[in-house]
Amino acid sequence: MTLPSTKTDDVTVWDYLERRWDTVLELAIEHLLLVLGSVLIATIIGVGLGLLVHRHRAASTVLVTVTNTAFTVPSLAYFSVFLVWFGLGLQPSVWTLVIYALLPIVRNTITGLAQVDQAIVRAATGMGMGRGQALLRIELPLALPVIMSGVRIGAVLTVGIAAVAAYVGGPGLGSEIFGGLGAIGSARGVPQAIVGTLAIVVVTVIVDLMMAASHRVLTPKGLR
Amino acid sequence: MSAPTEADAAPSLEEGDDAGASPHAPVTLGATSPAGRVLGYVWTPLLVGASWALLYWWLSQRELGSIEQRNLTWSNVRTAFVQHLDISLWATVFVLLIAIPLGVALTRPWARRVAPSIVTFASIGQGVPSLGTIILAFLIITRTGRNAAIIGLVAYCFLPVLRGTMVGLQQVSVDVVKAGRGMGMSRGQVLRLIELPLSVPVVLTGVRTSLVLTVSSAPLAAFIGAGTLGAFITSGFALTRPTLIYVGAVLAAGLALLADWLGGIIEDVLRPRGL
Numbered sequence: 001m002t003l004p005s006t007k008t009d010d011v012t013v014w015d016y017l018e019r020r021w022d023t024v025l026e027l028a029i030e031h032l033l034l035v036l037g038s039v040l041i042a043t044i045i046g047v048g049l050g051l052l053v054h055r056h057r058a059a060s061t062v063l064v065t066v067t068n069t070a071f072t073v074p075s076l077a078y079f080s081v082f083l084v085w086f087g088l089g090l091q092p093s094v095w096t097l098v099i100y101a102l103l104p105i106v107r108n109t110i111t112g113l114a115q116v117d118q119a120i121v122r123a124a125t126g127m128g129m130g131r132g133q134a135l136l137r138i139e140l141p142l143a144l145p146v147i148m149s150g151v152r153i154g155a156v157l158t159v160g161i162a163a164v165a166a167y168v169g170g171p172g173l174g175s176e177i178f179g180g181l182g183a184i185g186s187a188r189g190v191p192q193a194i195v196g197t198l199a200i201v202v203v204t205v206i207v208d209l210m211m212a213a214s215h216r217v218l219t220p221k222g223l224r
Numbered sequence: 225m226s227a228p229t230e231a232d233a234a235p236s237l238e239e240g241d242d243a244g245a246s247p248h249a250p251v252t253l254g255a256t257s258p259a260g261r262v263l264g265y266v267w268t269p270l271l272v273g274a275s276w277a278l279l280y281w282w283l284s285q286r287e288l289g290s291i292e293q294r295n296l297t298w299s300n301v302r303t304a305f306v307q308h309l310d311i312s313l314w315a316t317v318f319v320l321l322i323a324i325p326l327g328v329a330l331t332r333p334w335a336r337r338v339a340p341s342i343v344t345f346a347s348i349g350q351g352v353p354s355l356g357t358i359i360l361a362f363l364i365i366t367r368t369g370r371n372a373a374i375i376g377l378v379a380y381c382f383l384p385v386l387r388g389t390m391v392g393l394q395q396v397s398v399d400v401v402k403a404g405r406g407m408g409m410s411r412g413q414v415l416r417l418i419e420l421p422l423s424v425p426v427v428l429t430g431v432r433t434s435l436v437l438t439v440s441s442a443p444l445a446a447f448i449g450a451g452t453l454g455a456f457i458t459s460g461f462a463l464t465r466p467t468l469i470y471v472g473a474v475l476a477a478g479l480a481l482l483a484d485w486l487g488g489i490i491e492d493v494l495r496p497r498g499l
Contacts, residue, residue, distance in 0.1 A: 073441040077473035080457045082465040091476045156351065164444070167461075174355065181359050181447065190363050190471035197356030202432070204351025 013198075017190035024176065024199055031172035032202050034090075035083050036210075038097035039155045043052025046102045047147060051135065064103075072105040072175055075161045079168045088112075088169030093162065101154030108150025112143030137191055145219045150213035159204040163196075173199050256439055268485035272478040279474045283467070291435040292467050301475070307451035308479060311370060312438035315377035319434040323382050327389025328415075343390055349383035354441040362448040364489055369450030373442065381437045392426025393419065421496050428494055432487030439483035443476045453479065 017024065053059040075096060082092035116139045124134040166174030173196045180193025288296065304486040330339050358376030366372050394420050443454025456472030459465070 030435050033464060065267075069268075072436060072480050073477040074454075074480050076443040076446075076457055077477045080461060080469045081473045083461070084469055091379050160355075161354035163355040167447075174353075177353070177356050177359050178447075180363060183257065184363065190360075191364055193356065194359050197353060197360060200349045200353050200356060201348065205348060218413055 003079050005081045011187040011191050013191045013194050016188055016195055021197075024173075024195060027171070027173045027176060027196075028199050028203055031162055031174075032084055032206065034093060034165060035097065035158050035170050035203070035207060036096050037156060038158060038162075039101050039151060042096065042098045042101035042105055042154060043080070043151050045098065046105030046150075050113065051140070052108050054110050054113040064107055064110065067103040067106050070099050075100070075164055079164050082099065083168040090170055092168045093165035093170030093172075097158040097162055098164075100158050102150075104150040104153040104157070105147070106150075108153075109143070109147050112146030112150075113139055115146065119201075122169055141220045145215065146209070148218055149214045150214060152208065155207050155211050159200060159207055173203070233464040242498075265485075268481050269287070271314050272407040272481050275474055276478055279413050279471065283471070286467070289465070289497075290408075290469065291463055292321065292465055295456070295463075295465070295468055296471060304451055304453045304455055304475075305479075307370070307445075307455075308439070308442050308453045309477070311373045311377065311445055311450060311452060312435070312442045312483070313371075315374045315381065316434045318374070318378045319381045319385050319438070320358070322378070323385040323434075324389050324430060327386050327393065328420075330386075331393040343387055346383040346387035346390075350387070352383070354381060354437075355444050355447075356443050357442070358448060369445065369448045372448055373445035373450040375440055376445075377438045379438060380441060381434045384437065388430050388433060389423075390427060393423050395423045395426075422438060422496065424496050425491070428491045432491055435483045435487045436480065438478040440476075443472070460495070 047062060053063050078099060079092055080098040082095050086092050086095070120142070121134050121138060123139045125131070129137070162170075162172050163174040163177060165172050166178050176196025176199065177193050180189045180191075180196060183189035183192060227292065270486055283296070291365060317490075330333065330342055352379065357379040361376035362369065362372035366373055400418055400422070401414055403416045405411075409417065442452050443457060444460040445452045447453030453472050453476040456468045456475070458472075460468030460470075
């Protein structure tokens with residue numbers, strides 16, 4: 001990694017990491033936990049909504065349209081409006097990320113449930129299972145791989161967006177990027193912003209690998 | 225319901241589905257019926273128009289303080305809009321000019337070896353935060369806010385669009401290409417007459433993706449002093465004036481929705497007949 005050198009007393013990325021790796025690691029863990037926590041909330045909400053609407057075509061369309069619209073809105077708008085509502089801290093960041101993670105989760109829940117073979121569901125109800133039971137014990141497990149890939153997409157998407165969390169008093173690596181901007185003119189500004197940005201890319205890859213692993217674990221045995 | 229793009233359980237950083245590029249599969253209300261189509265086209269401008277009208281009404285009802293009045297002038301709003309559109313449209317133009325030709329070049333036979341690793345790299349690159357690219361462009365390349373914002377947005381959107389183009393071109397069936405060669409077409413003719421027309425929808429999706437990504441990330445340019453509608457948000461934050469934050473949020477949100485809507489119309493109008 002070669003860096004643009006403007007002065008002779010430049011701090012390289014490596015110098016910076018050597019001096020502050022413990023802080024960077026701590027921020028990376030915060031970042032990871034922020035994303036995972038938000039995605040967990042989004043999964044509960046998204047799968048719940050998907051289960052509610054998946055039998056109704058019109059309701060599904062409306063739900064996907066609404067989450068799609070919400071997804072298009074700039075992240076800074078959410079962060080700042082939630083900041084006004086909830087104050088500085090964790091909350092504005094979590095709710096912003098939840099909104100972004102919802103779209104792929106909702107969409108894949110609806111898609112996954114739609115792909116379940118209805119003959120299996122009829123067989124289940126024929127064996128005396130109730131509607132709700134069949135949904136939770138037959139349809140949901142069969143749709144799980146598709147739902148999980150939605151969760152995975154949602155998780156990967158939100159890692160980068162979480163960078164802005166630092167602006168509204170939230171946790172994570174964004175503080176390194178903003179710190180680099182704040183240290184403009186000093187030797188550590190550029191390396192700090194680079195470290196923050198690259199560390200977020202690393203966290204993205206880690207999140208993706210974690211999701212891939214849980215995807216495998218959660219796929220029902222018969223579908224592997 | 226549109227065709228589900230993430231229906232397959234493909235791993236998002238290795239292959240198949242678009243982690244960042246296409247959560248924007250267009251969803252129009254009942255897109256099959258003509259009435260539903262019209263509703264799909266009209267819905268977004270109606271929503272945006274209504275929300276902006278509501279914002280205006282709400283502002284006119286309120287007693288604005290002197291700071292708010294100084295910030296909320298028509299000329300400020302106009303300047304912010306112009307900066308926002310200037311930055312995001314130029315970024316979109318550069319993304320398309322670089323990413324699409326490169327995507328075409330990298331799917332040619334000579335690049336067959338490197339193509340998969342490029343796609344993987346582009347997928348990982350989707351994890352790069354736009355905040356990082358914008359601020360790094362400002363710190364490293366140019367201290368001119370506007371240009372740094374354009375460069376940062378290009379760096380951020382370039383990989384998703386490149387990846388979408390490559391994946392789309394790779395989907396053009398090998399058999400169709402062979403048929404074209406068998407009819408005596410040259411490689412260039414096959415590319416021009418078969419592959420490119422068949423991949424127009426992919427390219428159009430790239431246009432839409434970059435439009436939406438640039439317009440919705442442009443507010444972050446306010447952090448490097450490039451104005452945009454995000455500037456209302458950052459001033460509102462700095463001056464603890466929630467009114468300014470609301471104005472910035474509603475205007476920026478509306479503009480992003482209009483960008484997505486425009487992208488959808490471009491997709492529908494330019495798609496080759498029969499696809």
